[in-house]
Amino acid sequence: MAKKVKMVCATCESENVKADAYATWSVQAQQWECAQTFDKGAYCDDCDGETTLDEVEIGEATNG
Numbered sequence: 001m002a003k004k005v006k007m008v009c010a011t012c013e014s015e016n017v018k019a020d021a022y023a024t025w026s027v028q029a030q031q032w033e034c035a036q037t038f039d040k041g042a043y044c045d046d047c048d049g050e051t052t053l054d055e056v057e058i059g060e061a062t063n064g
């Protein structure tokens, strides 16, 4: 069973983070599809600025 992870802000541990990414337009799906994300240049809503992301493993007992 694959482990699940979540991305959190390295500064405040908030989950309200966004990753900088490239998206490519899919003609078939008629929507943007995320092609590549970058570790650097992440944004945290709570810090209201740039941050770095920490990958946190989610235990099975943890709800969300």
Ligand SMILES: [Zn+2]
Pocket (backbone or CB within 6 Å): 009, 010, 011, 012, 013, 014, 044, 045, 046, 047, 048, 051
């Ligand atoms: Zn933050």
